[in-house]
Amino acid sequence: MIIRKYTTLLFILFAALFSHTAFAMLSMELTRGVSGAMPIIIMPFDTQGVPPTEDVTMIISNDLKNSGRFKLSNGSADDKVTGIIKEISPNRYQVSFQLVEGFKGKETKPNVLLNRKYTVSGNELRSLAHHISDAIYQQLTGVRGIFSTRLAYVVVQRSGDSTKYVLEVSDQDGYNPKPLLTSTDPIMSPAWSRDGKRVAYVSFENQHAAIYVEDVSTGARQLISEFKGINGAPAWSPDGRKLALVLSKSGTPNIYIMDLGTRQLTQLTHDYYINTEPSWSPNGNSLIFTSNRSGNPQIYKLNIATKAVSRVSYEGSYNARASYTPDGNHITMLNRDSGLYNIGILDLDTGVFRVLTNSSSDNESPSMAPNGSMVLFGTLSSGRSVLGMVATDGSVQIRLPGRNGEVQDPAWSPFLS
Numbered sequence: 001m002i003i004r005k006y007t008t009l010l011f012i013l014f015a016a017l018f019s020h021t022a023f024a025m026l027s028m029e030l031t032r033g034v035s036g037a038m039p040i041i042i043m044p045f046d047t048q049g050v051p052p053t054e055d056v057t058m059i060i061s062n063d064l065k066n067s068g069r070f071k072l073s074n075g076s077a078d079d080k081v082t083g084i085i086k087e088i089s090p091n092r093y094q095v096s097f098q099l100v101e102g103f104k105g106k107e108t109k110p111n112v113l114l115n116r117k118y119t120v121s122g123n124e125l126r127s128l129a130h131h132i133s134d135a136i137y138q139q140l141t142g143v144r145g146i147f148s149t150r151l152a153y154v155v156v157q158r159s160g161d162s163t164k165y166v167l168e169v170s171d172q173d174g175y176n177p178k179p180l181l182t183s184t185d186p187i188m189s190p191a192w193s194r195d196g197k198r199v200a201y202v203s204f205e206n207q208h209a210a211i212y213v214e215d216v217s218t219g220a221r222q223l224i225s226e227f228k229g230i231n232g233a234p235a236w237s238p239d240g241r242k243l244a245l246v247l248s249k250s251g252t253p254n255i256y257i258m259d260l261g262t263r264q265l266t267q268l269t270h271d272y273y274i275n276t277e278p279s280w281s282p283n284g285n286s287l288i289f290t291s292n293r294s295g296n297p298q299i300y301k302l303n304i305a306t307k308a309v310s311r312v313s314y315e316g317s318y319n320a321r322a323s324y325t326p327d328g329n330h331i332t333m334l335n336r337d338s339g340l341y342n343i344g345i346l347d348l349d350t351g352v353f354r355v356l357t358n359s360s361s362d363n364e365s366p367s368m369a370p371n372g373s374m375v376l377f378g379t380l381s382s383g384r385s386v387l388g389m390v391a392t393d394g395s396v397q398i399r400l401p402g403r404n405g406e407v408q409d410p411a412w413s414p415f416l417s
Contacts, residue, residue: 028062028066028173028174028398028399028400029066029398029399029400029401030065030066030068030396030397030398031397031398031399032068032395032396032397033068033069033071033395033396034068034069034391034395034396035395037068037069037070037071038069038070038071038077038079038140039070039071039072039073039076039077039078039079040064040070040071040072040073040077040079040080040081040136040140041072041073041074041075041077041079041080041081042057042060042061042064042072042080042081043057043080043081043082043083044057045057045082045083045084045085045095045097046082046083046084046085047084047085047086048084048085048086048087049086049087049088050087050090051085052085052087052093052122052125053122053125054122054125054126054129056083056085056095056125056128056129056132057083059126059129059130059133059173060081060129060132060133060136062173063129063130063133063137063145063147063173064133064136064137066173066398067137067145067147067396068391068395068396068397068398069137069141069396070140078101078102079099079100079101079113079140080099080100080101080110081097081098081099081100081136082097082098082100083095083096083097083098083132084096084097085125088119091121091122091123092119092120092121092122093119093120093121093122093125094117094118094119095117095118095119095120095125095128095132096115096116096117096118097114097115097116097132098112098114098115099112099113099114099115099135099136099139099140100112100113101113113139113140114135114136114139116132116135126171126175126176127148130147130148130171130172130173131147131148131417133145133147134146134147134148143371143373144370144371144415145371146172146369146370146371146373146374146412146415147172147173148172148415148416148417149172149196149369149370149412149413149414149415149416150169150170150171150172150196150413150416151169151170151171151172151174151376151387151410151411151412151413152167152168152169152180152190152192152199152201152410152411152413153167153168153170153190153387153407153408153409153410153411154166154167154168154187154188154190154407154408154409155168155406155407155408156406162184163184164182164183164184165182165183165184165185165186165187166179166181166182166183166187167179167180167181167182167187167190167199167201168180169199169216169413174400178216180199180214180216180219181201181203181212181214181221183203183204183205184205185203185204185205185206185207186203186204187201187202187203187204188201188202188232188409189201189202189232189233189234189409190409190410190411191234191235191236191411192236192411192412192413192414193213193236193240193414194236194237194238194239194240194414195240195414196216196413196414196415196416197215197216197217198213198214198215198216199213199214199216199411200212200213200214200224200234200236200243201214201234202231202232202233202234208226209226209229209230209231209232210223210224210225210226210231211223211224211225211226211231211232211234211243211245212224213234213243213260224243224245224258224260224263225245225247225258227247227248227249228249229247229248229249230246230247230248230253231245231246231247232245232246232247232253232276233245233246233276233277233278235278235279235280235287236280237257237280237284238280238282238283238284239284241259241260241261242257242258242259242260243257243258243260244256244257244268244278244279244280244287245257245258245278246275246276246277246278247265250267251272252271252272252273252274252275253274253275253276254267254268254269254270254271254275255267255268255269255275255276255278255287255289255302256268257304268287268302268304268307269289269291269302269309271293273291273292273293274291274292275289275290275291275293276289276290276291277289277290277320277321277322279322279323279324280324281324281328282324282326282327282328283328284304285303285304285305286301286302286303286304287301287302287304288300288301288302288312288322288323288324288331289302289322290319290320290321290322294311296317296318297318297319297320298311298312298313298314298318298319299311299312299313299319299320299322299331299333300312312331312346312348313331313333313335313346313353314353315335315337315344315346315353316335316336316337316344317336317337318334318335318336318341319333319334319335319336319344320333320334321333321334321364321365321366322334323366323367323368324368325345325368325372325392326368326370326371326372327372328348329347329348329349330345330346330347330348330372330392331345331346331348332344332345332346332356332366332368332375332392333345333346333366334363334364334365334366334377335353335355337355340362341362341363341364342355342356342357342358342363343355343356343357343363343366343375343377343390344356345375345392354394355394356375356390356391356392356394357377357379357388357390357394357397358394361379361380361381362379362380363377363378363379363380363388364377364378364379364408364409365377365378365408365409365410367410367411367412368412369389369412370412370413370414370415371415372392373391373392374389374390374391374392374396374412375389375390375391375392376388376389376410376411376412377389377390377410378407378408378409378410379399381399381401384401384406385406385407385408386399386400386401386406386407387399387400387407387408387410388400
């Protein structure tokens with residue numbers, strides 16, 4: 001699975017080397033949690049009428065447990081969640097829940113922190129459960145939850161001499177996988193639009209790299225770029241009106257910006273180095289990208305107005321696939337040191353770099369969660385390509401192994417509501 005992420009975009013022409021196997025569904029497994037995680041009691045939701053097919057209590061419990069920030073408790077906790085699911089008509093439910101603090105302090109009256117009621121169809125219960133998890137998480141941590149977000153990734157089914165590539169999106173916990181594109185040719189580099197409604201990606205379906213944008217709900221798609229040579233590394237601007245991309249139509253890979261309304265191209269780098277993997281700053285005024293201009297792949301910052309370029313990364317012999325945290329104060333990246341590829345984070349104010357994963361297995365393709373708390377990435381587990389998540393403070397790590405195959409090149413969606 002682990003093709004160096006630097007070569008991934010540079011060298012999109014070699015995408016056919018990617019190998020994957022069949023994928024069914026992800027299953028989250030907490031491998032490292034916060035020491036002293038918050039205990040919380042989640043009582044089974046009382047069901048009135050025909051029980052729904054979705055286990056709302058289990059979904060909320062798994063969300064909070066797998067965040068690494070909470071420890072499920074049977075009786076010793078300050079915070080308690082209770083709920084009622086009432087069938088009001090066939091496949092229609094009224095769901096109410098309360099979050100109460102001060103539960104174990106018998107001398108004081110418990111304080112109701114959240115008390116909400118919803119009416120949804122049976123098909124909407126899983127989404128509602130994630131929404132409830134988000135509300136609880138934000139109330140108790142002060143950080144917006146990410147349980148209602150989605151993931152995009154590339155998987156491949158291989159049978160004998162035939163190979164099938166699938167671009168898929170799923171819920172943040174791996175449920176509800178939906179294929180966007182199935183092809184016998186490689187697909188790579190999915191990137192979410194800022195409103196979460198579209199995904200840009202690279203497809204080789206006509207034996208040539210091309211960039212497409214697809215509507216996640218309708219499946220409608222547009223061909224964005226099919227110049228001679230490399231068409232790669234699409235990255236949405238914060239306002240959703242532009243794409244940064246990598247083109248080699250002038251000879252070597254350089255960074256361009258395309259206005260999606262007019263299709264006008266603006267070339268930002270004009271040199272003979274390999275420039276790839278652009279990522280926007282939150283304010284849209286600059287890009288960070290990977291370049292070999294210092295001899296090895298490193299991260300550079302480009303001021304869009306002035307075209308000035310400055311080096312950002314110095315730790316390790318290789319740094320690539322960088323992106324900003326939502327507040328713009330840090331950059332996550334793929335870092336190689338002592339022959340190991342790990343996910344790291346750089347504090348732009350202090351210049352301090354920290355390795356987050358500390359893994360003996362190769363890692364790749366970091367993608368930032370929209371609240372800045374976690375990084376999604378590809379990794380190896382027992383010789384298989386799987387997805388992992390690690391907290392930006394390194395305290396929490398999660399593995400999402402595919403049940404029947406491999407999955408890689410992930411991208412985390414923005415907030416969807």
